[in-house]
Amino acid sequence: MAPGPSLIVHPDGLARCWWPGCDPLYVDYHDTEWGVPETDGRALFEKLILDGFQAGLSWITILRKRDAFRAAFAGFDPQAIARFDEARIGALMNDAGIVRNRAKIVATIAGARAWLAIEEREGFAHFLWKFVDGCPAQPQYQTRETVPTQNAQSQAMSRALKAEGFGFCGPTIVYAFMQAVGMTNDHLTGCFRHAECAALADIRIDGAGA
Template identity: 65%
Template structure:
Protein backbone atom coordinates (compact mmCIF):
# COMPACT_ATOMS: atom_id res chain seq x y z
CA UNK A 1 0.00 0.00 0.00
CA UNK A 2 1.38 3.40 -0.94
CA UNK A 3 1.24 6.52 1.15
CA UNK A 4 -1.39 9.05 0.07
CA UNK A 5 -0.07 11.86 -2.07
CA UNK A 6 0.73 15.00 -0.07
CA UNK A 7 -1.73 17.86 -0.28
CA UNK A 8 -0.64 20.19 -3.07
CA UNK A 9 -1.81 23.57 -1.86
CA UNK A 10 -1.16 26.69 -3.86
CA UNK A 11 2.55 27.37 -3.39
CA UNK A 12 2.10 31.02 -2.35
CA UNK A 13 0.92 30.08 1.14
CA UNK A 14 4.13 28.21 1.98
CA UNK A 15 4.22 26.47 5.36
CA UNK A 16 3.48 29.33 7.78
CA UNK A 17 0.52 28.01 9.85
CA UNK A 18 -1.30 31.36 9.71
CA UNK A 19 -0.90 31.56 5.93
CA UNK A 20 -1.95 27.92 5.45
CA UNK A 21 -5.05 28.42 7.62
CA UNK A 22 -5.95 31.56 5.63
CA UNK A 23 -5.47 29.69 2.35
CA UNK A 24 -7.51 26.68 3.47
CA UNK A 25 -10.45 28.45 5.10
CA UNK A 26 -10.70 31.98 3.72
CA UNK A 27 -8.93 32.78 0.45
CA UNK A 28 -10.98 32.16 -2.65
CA UNK A 29 -14.28 31.47 -0.91
CA UNK A 30 -17.12 33.49 -2.44
CA UNK A 31 -17.92 36.34 -0.07
CA UNK A 32 -21.14 38.29 -0.44
CA UNK A 33 -21.46 40.10 2.88
CA UNK A 34 -20.98 43.80 2.06
CA UNK A 35 -19.17 44.70 5.29
CA UNK A 36 -16.80 41.74 4.94
CA UNK A 37 -16.12 42.68 1.30
CA UNK A 38 -15.33 46.24 2.34
CA UNK A 39 -12.97 45.03 5.07
CA UNK A 40 -11.10 42.81 2.61
CA UNK A 41 -10.86 45.61 0.06
CA UNK A 42 -9.46 47.98 2.69
CA UNK A 43 -6.93 45.40 3.91
CA UNK A 44 -5.83 44.74 0.34
CA UNK A 45 -5.28 48.49 -0.02
CA UNK A 46 -3.13 48.50 3.12
CA UNK A 47 -1.08 45.70 1.59
CA UNK A 48 0.14 47.94 -1.25
CA UNK A 49 3.93 47.82 -1.10
CA UNK A 50 3.92 45.08 1.56
CA UNK A 51 3.44 41.33 1.70
CA UNK A 52 0.03 39.87 2.49
CA UNK A 53 1.44 37.94 5.46
CA UNK A 54 2.30 41.30 7.06
CA UNK A 55 -1.35 42.35 6.82
CA UNK A 56 -2.60 38.93 7.88
CA UNK A 57 -0.49 39.05 11.05
CA UNK A 58 -1.97 42.47 11.86
CA UNK A 59 -5.54 41.68 10.81
CA UNK A 60 -6.90 41.48 14.36
CA UNK A 61 -5.09 44.72 15.21
CA UNK A 62 -6.73 46.35 12.20
CA UNK A 63 -10.15 45.06 13.26
CA UNK A 64 -9.71 46.50 16.74
CA UNK A 65 -8.29 49.83 15.53
CA UNK A 66 -10.95 50.27 12.84
CA UNK A 67 -13.89 49.42 15.11
CA UNK A 68 -14.70 46.11 13.42
CA UNK A 69 -14.60 47.73 9.98
CA UNK A 70 -18.07 49.24 10.24
CA UNK A 71 -18.21 51.81 7.44
CA UNK A 72 -20.99 53.88 9.07
CA UNK A 73 -18.74 54.48 12.08
CA UNK A 74 -15.53 55.07 10.14
CA UNK A 75 -17.22 57.51 7.74
CA UNK A 76 -17.67 59.94 10.66
CA UNK A 77 -13.98 59.97 11.63
CA UNK A 78 -11.70 62.95 11.33
CA UNK A 79 -8.22 64.10 12.31
CA UNK A 80 -8.43 62.86 15.92
CA UNK A 81 -9.02 59.29 14.74
CA UNK A 82 -6.30 59.60 12.10
CA UNK A 83 -3.84 60.70 14.80
CA UNK A 84 -4.91 57.79 17.04
CA UNK A 85 -4.39 55.30 14.22
CA UNK A 86 -1.00 56.77 13.28
CA UNK A 87 0.14 55.97 16.84
CA UNK A 88 -1.21 52.38 16.81
CA UNK A 89 1.61 49.80 16.35
CA UNK A 90 -1.00 47.08 15.73
CA UNK A 91 -1.66 48.34 12.18
CA UNK A 92 0.26 49.68 9.20
CA UNK A 93 0.65 53.36 10.09
CA UNK A 94 0.34 55.15 6.76
CA UNK A 95 -1.53 58.46 6.74
CA UNK A 96 -2.66 58.18 3.13
CA UNK A 97 -4.07 54.69 3.61
CA UNK A 98 -5.81 55.66 6.85
CA UNK A 99 -7.35 58.76 5.29
CA UNK A 100 -8.21 56.67 2.23
CA UNK A 101 -10.08 54.23 4.46
CA UNK A 102 -12.23 57.04 5.85
CA UNK A 103 -12.97 58.32 2.32
CA UNK A 104 -13.72 54.76 1.20
CA UNK A 105 -16.17 54.31 4.09
CA UNK A 106 -18.12 57.30 2.83
CA UNK A 107 -18.04 55.94 -0.72
CA UNK A 108 -19.18 52.53 0.54
CA UNK A 109 -22.22 54.11 2.23
CA UNK A 110 -23.24 55.87 -0.98
CA UNK A 111 -22.96 52.68 -3.05
CA UNK A 112 -24.72 50.58 -0.39
CA UNK A 113 -27.65 53.04 -0.31
CA UNK A 114 -27.85 53.25 -4.10
CA UNK A 115 -27.54 49.61 -5.21
CA UNK A 116 -25.84 47.55 -2.54
CA UNK A 117 -22.08 47.24 -2.21
CA UNK A 118 -22.01 43.48 -2.79
CA UNK A 119 -24.07 43.56 -6.03
CA UNK A 120 -21.95 46.50 -7.22
CA UNK A 121 -18.71 44.54 -6.77
CA UNK A 122 -20.03 41.20 -8.02
CA UNK A 123 -21.31 42.89 -11.19
CA UNK A 124 -17.73 42.97 -12.48
CA UNK A 125 -17.78 39.17 -12.76
CA UNK A 126 -21.39 38.89 -13.88
CA UNK A 127 -22.56 37.91 -10.40
CA UNK A 128 -20.78 34.53 -10.44
CA UNK A 129 -17.19 33.51 -9.69
CA UNK A 130 -14.87 33.17 -12.65
CA UNK A 131 -13.54 29.59 -12.58
CA UNK A 132 -9.96 29.62 -13.79
CA UNK A 133 -8.14 26.33 -14.30
CA UNK A 134 -4.58 27.23 -13.38
CA UNK A 135 -1.99 24.46 -13.19
CA UNK A 136 1.35 24.60 -11.39
CA UNK A 137 3.67 26.82 -13.39
CA UNK A 138 0.88 28.72 -15.14
CA UNK A 139 1.20 32.49 -14.87
CA UNK A 140 -1.33 33.94 -12.44
CA UNK A 141 -2.62 37.26 -13.75
CA UNK A 142 -1.88 40.27 -11.58
CA UNK A 143 -4.65 42.22 -13.29
CA UNK A 144 -7.44 41.49 -15.73
CA UNK A 145 -10.06 43.39 -17.69
CA UNK A 146 -12.42 42.81 -14.76
CA UNK A 147 -10.00 44.15 -12.16
CA UNK A 148 -9.23 47.18 -14.31
CA UNK A 149 -12.97 47.91 -14.67
CA UNK A 150 -13.52 47.47 -10.93
CA UNK A 151 -10.59 49.74 -10.11
CA UNK A 152 -11.84 52.47 -12.43
CA UNK A 153 -15.37 52.29 -11.01
CA UNK A 154 -14.19 52.29 -7.37
CA UNK A 155 -11.95 55.30 -7.96
CA UNK A 156 -14.83 57.14 -9.62
CA UNK A 157 -16.87 56.50 -6.46
CA UNK A 158 -14.14 57.98 -4.23
CA UNK A 159 -12.20 54.88 -3.14
CA UNK A 160 -8.45 55.11 -2.60
CA UNK A 161 -5.72 52.45 -2.92
CA UNK A 162 -7.72 50.30 -5.31
CA UNK A 163 -5.61 49.94 -8.43
CA UNK A 164 -6.11 47.04 -10.85
CA UNK A 165 -3.55 44.82 -9.08
CA UNK A 166 -5.17 45.43 -5.68
CA UNK A 167 -8.58 44.73 -7.20
CA UNK A 168 -7.31 41.49 -8.74
CA UNK A 169 -5.94 40.33 -5.37
CA UNK A 170 -9.25 41.33 -3.78
CA UNK A 171 -11.24 39.40 -6.39
CA UNK A 172 -9.10 36.32 -5.77
CA UNK A 173 -9.39 36.63 -1.99
CA UNK A 174 -13.17 37.04 -2.04
CA UNK A 175 -13.83 34.21 -4.48
CA UNK A 176 -14.93 36.39 -7.38
CA UNK A 177 -12.14 34.62 -9.22
CA UNK A 178 -11.16 31.04 -8.37
CA UNK A 179 -7.39 31.14 -8.79
CA UNK A 180 -6.58 28.14 -6.62
CA UNK A 181 -4.48 25.77 -8.70
CA UNK A 182 -6.41 22.80 -10.02
CA UNK A 183 -4.02 20.56 -8.04
CA UNK A 184 -5.07 22.30 -4.82
CA UNK A 185 -7.99 20.72 -2.93
CA UNK A 186 -9.41 24.20 -2.34
CA UNK A 187 -10.02 24.68 -6.09
CA UNK A 188 -12.82 22.11 -6.17
CA UNK A 189 -14.20 23.28 -2.80
CA UNK A 190 -14.41 26.90 -3.95
CA UNK A 191 -15.85 25.87 -7.33
CA UNK A 192 -18.60 23.94 -5.52
CA UNK A 193 -19.47 27.07 -3.51
CA UNK A 194 -20.05 29.05 -6.69
Protein backbone atom coordinates in the same frame (compact mmCIF):
# COMPACT_ATOMS: atom_id res chain seq x y z
CA MET B 1 15.98 32.63 -12.05
CA ALA B 2 13.37 29.93 -12.55
CA PRO B 3 10.32 30.18 -10.25
CA GLY B 4 9.80 27.69 -7.48
CA PRO B 5 7.26 24.88 -7.51
CA SER B 6 3.63 25.74 -8.19
CA LEU B 7 2.31 23.29 -5.61
CA ILE B 8 3.59 22.24 -2.21
CA VAL B 9 2.66 18.87 -0.72
CA HIS B 10 2.31 19.33 3.03
CA PRO B 11 2.84 16.76 5.80
CA ASP B 12 -0.93 16.11 5.82
CA GLY B 13 -0.56 14.78 2.27
CA LEU B 14 -2.52 17.63 0.65
CA ALA B 15 -1.17 19.60 -2.29
CA ARG B 16 -1.62 23.35 -1.91
CA CYS B 17 -0.87 26.48 -3.93
CA TRP B 18 2.71 27.65 -3.49
CA TRP B 19 2.08 31.09 -2.00
CA PRO B 20 1.28 30.35 1.68
CA GLY B 21 4.41 28.26 2.04
CA CYS B 22 4.32 26.41 5.35
CA ASP B 23 3.40 29.30 7.66
CA PRO B 24 0.52 27.91 9.80
CA LEU B 25 -1.46 31.17 9.78
CA TYR B 26 -1.04 31.58 6.04
CA VAL B 27 -1.93 27.94 5.34
CA ASP B 28 -5.10 28.24 7.42
CA TYR B 29 -6.07 31.36 5.49
CA HIS B 30 -5.47 29.51 2.21
CA ASP B 31 -7.50 26.53 3.38
CA THR B 32 -10.49 28.32 4.88
CA GLU B 33 -10.88 31.82 3.40
CA TRP B 34 -9.03 32.49 0.15
CA GLY B 35 -11.23 31.84 -2.86
CA VAL B 36 -14.46 31.36 -0.89
CA PRO B 37 -17.21 33.52 -2.46
CA GLU B 38 -17.98 36.42 -0.11
CA THR B 39 -21.32 38.18 -0.54
CA ASP B 40 -21.53 40.26 2.64
CA GLY B 41 -21.01 43.93 1.85
CA ARG B 42 -19.27 44.79 5.11
CA ALA B 43 -16.90 41.84 4.82
CA LEU B 44 -16.10 42.86 1.25
CA PHE B 45 -15.32 46.37 2.48
CA GLU B 46 -12.93 45.03 5.11
CA LYS B 47 -11.05 42.87 2.64
CA LEU B 48 -10.80 45.65 0.08
CA ILE B 49 -9.40 48.05 2.66
CA LEU B 50 -6.90 45.50 3.96
CA ASP B 51 -5.75 44.77 0.43
CA GLY B 52 -5.17 48.51 0.04
CA PHE B 53 -3.04 48.53 3.19
CA GLN B 54 -1.07 45.64 1.72
CA ALA B 55 0.23 47.82 -1.12
CA GLY B 56 4.01 47.67 -0.93
CA LEU B 57 3.89 44.93 1.72
CA SER B 58 3.21 41.20 1.87
CA TRP B 59 -0.24 39.82 2.64
CA ILE B 60 1.08 37.76 5.56
CA THR B 61 2.16 41.04 7.20
CA ILE B 62 -1.42 42.30 7.02
CA LEU B 63 -2.85 38.96 8.05
CA ARG B 64 -0.77 38.99 11.23
CA LYS B 65 -2.09 42.46 12.02
CA ARG B 66 -5.72 41.80 11.04
CA ASP B 67 -7.09 41.64 14.59
CA ALA B 68 -5.33 44.91 15.43
CA PHE B 69 -6.77 46.49 12.28
CA ARG B 70 -10.26 45.35 13.25
CA ALA B 71 -9.88 46.86 16.70
CA ALA B 72 -8.46 50.11 15.34
CA PHE B 73 -11.10 50.51 12.63
CA ALA B 74 -14.23 49.78 14.66
CA GLY B 75 -14.65 46.29 13.29
CA PHE B 76 -14.62 47.79 9.79
CA ASP B 77 -18.05 49.29 10.32
CA PRO B 78 -18.29 51.84 7.48
CA GLN B 79 -20.75 54.01 9.41
CA ALA B 80 -18.31 54.34 12.30
CA ILE B 81 -15.24 54.86 10.11
CA ALA B 82 -17.01 57.54 8.06
CA ARG B 83 -17.15 59.66 11.23
CA PHE B 84 -13.42 59.43 11.99
CA ASP B 85 -11.93 62.90 12.49
CA GLU B 86 -8.43 64.33 12.62
CA ALA B 87 -8.02 63.30 16.25
CA ARG B 88 -8.87 59.69 15.36
CA ILE B 89 -6.41 59.80 12.47
CA GLY B 90 -3.75 60.96 14.90
CA ALA B 91 -4.55 58.09 17.25
CA LEU B 92 -4.30 55.60 14.39
CA MET B 93 -0.94 57.02 13.40
CA ASN B 94 0.25 56.18 16.92
CA ASP B 95 -1.15 52.62 16.85
CA ALA B 96 1.83 50.29 16.44
CA GLY B 97 -0.50 47.35 15.81
CA ILE B 98 -1.45 48.53 12.32
CA VAL B 99 0.33 49.90 9.26
CA ARG B 100 0.76 53.57 10.12
CA ASN B 101 0.37 55.16 6.73
CA ARG B 102 -1.59 58.41 6.80
CA ALA B 103 -2.56 58.29 3.12
CA LYS B 104 -4.00 54.79 3.54
CA ILE B 105 -5.86 55.77 6.71
CA VAL B 106 -7.38 58.81 5.03
CA ALA B 107 -8.31 56.65 2.02
CA THR B 108 -10.05 54.20 4.36
CA ILE B 109 -12.25 56.99 5.74
CA ALA B 110 -13.06 58.17 2.22
CA GLY B 111 -13.78 54.58 1.24
CA ALA B 112 -16.20 54.17 4.15
CA ARG B 113 -18.12 57.23 3.00
CA ALA B 114 -18.16 55.89 -0.55
CA TRP B 115 -19.35 52.52 0.75
CA LEU B 116 -22.31 54.15 2.49
CA ALA B 117 -23.38 55.87 -0.73
CA ILE B 118 -23.03 52.71 -2.81
CA GLU B 119 -24.77 50.56 -0.21
CA GLU B 120 -27.75 52.88 -0.15
CA ARG B 121 -27.89 53.13 -3.93
CA GLU B 122 -27.54 49.50 -4.96
CA GLY B 123 -25.78 47.46 -2.31
CA PHE B 124 -22.01 47.19 -2.14
CA ALA B 125 -21.95 43.46 -2.85
CA HIS B 126 -24.04 43.95 -5.99
CA PHE B 127 -21.83 46.86 -7.06
CA LEU B 128 -18.72 44.65 -6.97
CA TRP B 129 -20.09 41.33 -8.13
CA LYS B 130 -21.65 42.80 -11.26
CA PHE B 131 -18.13 43.01 -12.72
CA VAL B 132 -18.11 39.20 -12.89
CA ASP B 133 -21.79 38.96 -13.86
CA GLY B 134 -22.72 37.87 -10.36
CA CYS B 135 -20.97 34.48 -10.49
CA PRO B 136 -17.45 33.31 -9.58
CA ALA B 137 -15.16 32.74 -12.56
CA GLN B 138 -13.65 29.26 -12.78
CA PRO B 139 -10.29 29.45 -14.58
CA GLN B 140 -8.17 26.33 -14.73
CA TYR B 141 -4.68 27.56 -13.91
CA GLN B 142 -2.18 24.75 -13.56
CA THR B 143 1.04 26.64 -12.77
CA ARG B 144 1.93 29.79 -10.88
CA GLU B 145 3.22 31.40 -14.07
CA THR B 146 -0.22 31.29 -15.68
CA VAL B 147 -2.06 33.14 -12.90
CA PRO B 148 -2.54 36.80 -13.95
CA THR B 149 -1.96 39.80 -11.71
CA GLN B 150 -4.88 41.71 -13.24
CA ASN B 151 -7.55 41.32 -15.91
CA ALA B 152 -10.21 43.33 -17.71
CA GLN B 153 -12.65 42.91 -14.84
CA SER B 154 -10.20 44.14 -12.19
CA GLN B 155 -9.32 47.09 -14.40
CA ALA B 156 -12.98 48.02 -14.77
CA MET B 157 -13.66 47.53 -11.05
CA SER B 158 -10.65 49.64 -10.16
CA ARG B 159 -11.86 52.51 -12.32
CA ALA B 160 -15.34 52.31 -10.83
CA LEU B 161 -14.08 52.23 -7.24
CA LYS B 162 -11.84 55.23 -7.83
CA ALA B 163 -14.74 57.12 -9.39
CA GLU B 164 -16.78 56.45 -6.24
CA GLY B 165 -14.04 57.79 -3.95
CA PHE B 166 -11.98 54.74 -2.98
CA GLY B 167 -8.20 54.91 -2.92
CA PHE B 168 -5.42 52.33 -3.08
CA CYS B 169 -7.49 50.20 -5.44
CA GLY B 170 -5.42 49.85 -8.60
CA PRO B 171 -6.17 46.90 -10.91
CA THR B 172 -3.51 44.65 -9.36
CA ILE B 173 -4.77 45.27 -5.82
CA VAL B 174 -8.33 44.73 -7.02
CA TYR B 175 -7.41 41.46 -8.73
CA ALA B 176 -5.85 40.18 -5.51
CA PHE B 177 -9.08 41.18 -3.78
CA MET B 178 -11.14 39.33 -6.39
CA GLN B 179 -9.07 36.20 -5.84
CA ALA B 180 -9.43 36.41 -2.07
CA VAL B 181 -13.22 36.90 -2.05
CA GLY B 182 -13.91 34.17 -4.58
CA MET B 183 -14.87 36.26 -7.58
CA THR B 184 -12.33 34.15 -9.43
CA ASN B 185 -11.27 30.70 -8.27
CA ASP B 186 -7.52 31.02 -8.73
CA HIS B 187 -6.49 28.01 -6.70
CA LEU B 188 -4.35 25.93 -9.03
CA THR B 189 -6.12 22.88 -10.41
CA GLY B 190 -3.75 20.59 -8.50
CA CYS B 191 -4.56 22.29 -5.18
CA PHE B 192 -7.15 20.47 -3.10
CA ARG B 193 -9.03 23.74 -2.56
CA HIS B 194 -9.73 24.29 -6.25
CA ALA B 195 -12.48 21.69 -6.36
CA GLU B 196 -13.83 22.72 -2.96
CA CYS B 197 -14.16 26.36 -4.01
CA ALA B 198 -15.60 25.35 -7.39
CA ALA B 199 -18.35 23.55 -5.49
CA LEU B 200 -19.34 26.89 -3.94
CA ALA B 201 -19.69 28.62 -7.29
CA ASP B 202 -23.44 28.19 -7.66
CA ILE B 203 -24.08 31.47 -5.84
CA ARG B 204 -25.69 34.33 -7.68
CA ILE B 205 -25.76 37.96 -6.60
CA ASP B 206 -29.29 39.00 -7.59
CA GLY B 207 -29.30 41.36 -10.50
CA ALA B 208 -25.51 41.60 -10.67
CA GLY B 209 -25.46 40.52 -14.28
CA ALA B 210 -28.19 42.93 -15.28
